[in-house]
Amino acid sequence: MINPVLNAKPISALAARLSVISGVIFVIILGSLHFLEPEFDPTWRFISEYALGNFGWLMHLAFGLLAVSLISAGIVILSQARNITGYIGLVILGLSAIGIIIAAIFVTDPISVTPDDATFSGKMHSIGATLDYTPVAALLISFALARNEAWKVIRVRLFVTAGITIIIMALFILQIPHDGQFGPNVLAGLFGRILIVSYLGWILIVGTHALKLRRQNPKV
Template sequence: MQAVTTKPGTPISQTAARFSWAAAVLSLILLAALHFLKPEFDPSWRMVSEYAIGRNGWVMDIAFLSLSVSCVALFVAIRPQIRTTGGYIGQTLLLISAAAIATAAFFTIDPITASKDALTTHGNLHGLASMIGNPGLTIAAILISRSLIPEQSWSPSRRLLLWTSNLIWICLLLMLLTLAVTLPQSGGKFGPNVLIGWPNRLLMVAYCTWLMSVAWHALKLYSQRS
């Protein structure tokens, strides 16, 4: 048998891992459901945050809050496993990102087609939260994964953590490149020619996949020791 090099988890850590996994799954399910609940938003160029506008907007709010809860629960779940400075920084960013995602849930975005004169305070706050949460969670995933994969007890999920954490920054880069290339061609205005929707959705899926992967392995690790 391989020697276990990480610290033992507590019952709280095990419960938190379950919550993190379940909350990430719920966020994905709700996001998928919104494509049927609100078909008026073309997924090829409309942002997922826009699902919070109008009828059934509360479903997107819960999806964001579920993602935030998953981040906080994961912080608790893997806290005994983190040993490196990078891992501690990643955990801090994980909490900051959770706060930003929760803020995005409480402040509804303005339609991306709105003119600058039509922008609202709550829409600007949502935008600010996104500017913090997206890079924050991306960096957190990379730092936490790099802190965990050298540990012997995390070796079964080493490849999965590498793939899922790298997928996040690839999706974020794809989204930013799409904006950089297509938005100027559309005169700086969002529309059907600015295909930002799918990269935005892939990024959400990547977040949830990474959270589920880390939480699932932590849960298996603690279950083996109980």
């Protein structure tokens, strides 16, 4: 039987707050890098390339915060989405967080570097990036949470925010050139930014509702 209320353990409330705060700070840092490192055209250069500039440490920090946000959301969801769909979603969310941590540790190569000339760090970064399927995790978890009585009230918001990330992910994939040649006419950088920022919408919905449930049931 699915627990209709949020686990009242302190770690659940802490995780919910941490998920929201770290997600918001991630977006703020990412936004600031557009001004701090304007040499990277946001329409076709990937956000990972900010790690190559003078404020590269901020990009490492931003990736770390995003991973913390996803892991914290997973901790909150663990006690709320107890069905096979939820567990699959949580596994994908965990793999996505691991991928982002890998991307945070290893610096990407410039977008002009061919796969044959890629460095070890660049290859590892790419592996980490390919593990990020947060939109798929968000959609599966939303289906699982929608079965929980305490979460049904926000199921539309869950599906809308998760659905937006899925749509943007599809649009982002369509922007990747088949020949691997990126340039100003390829909008992969723009759609990549929109995609990763869209994660925040779903994270905020999950985190804020979890905190609301905690306030309503402080002694459960």
